[in-house]
Amino acid sequence: MIKIENAIIYDPINEKNGTNDNIWIKDNKIVSPPSQGKVAEMKKKGQLTTIDASGKMVMPGGIDIHSHIAGPKVNSGRVLRPEDHRGDTIPRRNQLRSGVGKTVPSSFVIGYRYADMGYTTVMEAAGPPLKSRHIHEEFADLPFIDKGILVLSGNNYFVMKYIKENDYQSLKDYLAWLIDVTGGYGLKLVNPGGVEAWKEGNELIGIDTRGTSFGISPAEIMENLARASEELGLPHPVHIHTNNLGHPGNYQTTKNIINLLKDYRAHITHIQFSSYGSNQDDPIKFRSESGEIASLIDNTEGITVDIGQIVFGDVTTMTADGILEYNLHKLSGNKWVNTDVEMETGSGIVPMNYSSNNTVNTIQWATGMELFLKIKNPWKVFLTTDHPNAGPFTAYPHIIKLLMDNDFRQQLIEEMPDKMKDYTDIANLNREYSLFEIATITRAGQARALGLDKKGHLGPGADADITIYPGLEQVDDIEKVFANPEYVIKDGEIVVRNSEIIERLVPGKTLMTKPDYDKDIVNKMRGDFQKYYSISIDNYPVTDKYLKNFEVIPCR
């Protein structure tokens, strides 16, 4: 067993706010304190490892609900950007494999850097189903963290066909089959309907236009998928990248989506990119509309969001929203990758740089910060950078400092272009996050939104994924505290010790879910599949060969 002694515990799910206590770990789980006799026996037999956590903060392992960490898009980003990797090299160390870093690190390095930061679970944000085997292959080389795939389903042929035909039962069966055969965890909708429109050479505005050959609207797709996702009992609700993302004035679309889905559970991702007002007469063209969005989120029960906070510096934007990347390419003139995937999705990649001297970029930065500070309920808002789109995940400690330290934040705002303040009200917000709130937006809330009952808390029965940070008194810089945990325990195994990652690869698990469905859906799909896909439906499912280390999270 492992005993973490004298910990200062931040565990929002169990309402522990700086509570001094011990944590006991047996195998890969947190357990209730054993009897004194049992403790004495273990001590005698040398079976007890004690970690002295006096003065140190202990939180559940960090959870990232939305990050691009594996698969064809990420890997294409790696190939595209040798210039991104050159200055950031990681040599082989004992059994740790070598690699490269910066905005699109190699697989091993993604695992090292999440673990190094105290994160133990990460969701791959956008898996194209046809290429999901590739994602699982990378997962096998992505150590230390548990991970799952959000499967792209907002522009799939069979989704649109069954909605068009009013065949709701087949839609549900198809979605469950899709999650099953791809080894997926949840449903991801990216610009629903809009990506198909892009493939047809059109652009859709709003959510009510029937602008594709299927003759259905984005609203119809979202509502059907939200309903199906609930009825299938998926642990995580529909995960939505809104239509018209990045466009001035898109906060109206976002409000329409939240209102459309108000009777369901839904997660809206990187909402910072979807909270812009429009200033047609102004050279800047847009402004932050964080206020209306924040209050709508606080007042709509089933909605959670993550931010996608802008971080100044280099990024590699990548998304299944093909037309968005085309627009970014036209805007920036930077190199552009586009890959349309038959029957399912689009995708694109454009390298960008966010500058703190650029008014537009600082408005985007402020929009994210405002949403963090204006959304009152920390269980509804999660820390992400939509890695590597708005910034790299390695910037989380910096963002935590921005949220916890108003002076630090105001100092940065001072250095930004004055004009930024005409389009935002970030300079007037003085809220500072508490450690309890930080623990909520970086693990507890994310676990709840993902339906991971055994993660995000430190109660008995929880997975032993634990991070021990130095106390704020011990290291007088919030950013350094969160960047350098002293211990990270994953599934009961110490993987970071004295702020150093162990020199051995410890595999994480693949998190999947397996909703029930009528297996006859395969026969129903077979005709169209064989005609319009370029591979056989029998070669489509990801077999057990690729799933050596997994856990099935039960449906609700």
Add this chain to the structure above:
Amino acid sequence: MTAQTKQETKNYKNVICTFCGALCDNLQVTVEGNEIKKIRKACAISKSKFKNALNHRTKPMIKGRETSYNRVIDKASQILAQSKNPLVYGLSSTTVEGQKAAIKLTEAIGGNIDSTSSVCHGPGTLSKQLSGMVSSTLGEVKNRSDLLIFWGANPVEAHPNHSRRYSMLAEGLYIDQRSDRESIVIDVRKTPTAKLADSFYQVRPNQDFEILMSLRQMLKGKDIPGKRIGGLSKLALKKLLTKMKEARFGTLFFGMGLTMTRGKYMNTWAAMNLVKELNDVTRFVIIPMRGHGNVAGSEITMAWNTGYPFSVNFNRGYPRYNPGEYSAVDMLARKEVDAAFIIASDPVANLPAGVVDYLKKIPLIVLDPHKNLTTEIADVVIPTGIKGITMPGTVYRMDHVPLELRTVLPQQWPGDEQAIEKIGERIQS
């Protein structure tokens, strides 16, 4: 046939052929005992490869003498352990599992690793790094593409079922029949693909770059000097460009006629930019006609492991990338490596004579299921399974669609992954 000798018949459906980058996954194979009896839906190349799979197999050899499997693994380990700067090369015809093992081994011995990509479609990847690339999977082409351009590519001979499954002759969601799409071949000679296409533009050798740049200029509404470019009249170019602009969804397939002729990566750079710019007026994609069955996989596997697609050096314990410096041909030509481990490739048949001469002089290990010119001169030959026939694994199609291989015949030797891992273990111990 008596009851005793009667062999069990097995039928396999949806078998994947791994011999070219099109990775057809619809073959039907009938096996009797340990023999492939019938292959349906396969092209002529594929049929012959399946039928001859068990012929010309390698055996464990050291310096031309047959020996045990263990001995060749030992000898290979010794050579690589003693080498100061080894080269691991090939990869395009092994599985992802074999590629992963090769990268791990190269990292452990601090060597260089490169794939046949660097002498084939590698320039296309270099130009992608410069400009990006607008592409799609082959099913998109089948379903949507009403204009197909084959530039320096000859699928009728190199990827025989490509036309029927994905392109010229395929039917798809928005393409009901062949007449719904137009196909154009641009090449230096009238290839069999050109004969099948609707029109053929014969260009002068080594002037593809000029033609592509002229099309880009004309797309921007600018005039170009002269009357003819690369053997084509300005009028012909204008007509071609009009077709491109008027297509609903155009596809440009390119082959080694673009990547390995004068200009190399600048040719594909120009083509990728042209396609990018065409997306301002319509939808257009570009797809490389990758040759070897898993050459796309070699770049993909290298990228998630090292961050780079090929030409990687591990001398410093971390990956460094520099084609030209760390590419196999260049290192061999400069005599910088002192041992070579060839995995599923035949450099003696494909690389320049000077390079081959140097390969003969240094310790040379070959891992391959079949005899070839390189196994003939190798110091150590390691036999292995045949991917997709006796060896399972993962392969990536030219458009990066991953497929899982199954086997139809029992394996005689450990596979690529196992062989490479064993070598690594012996070096460590």
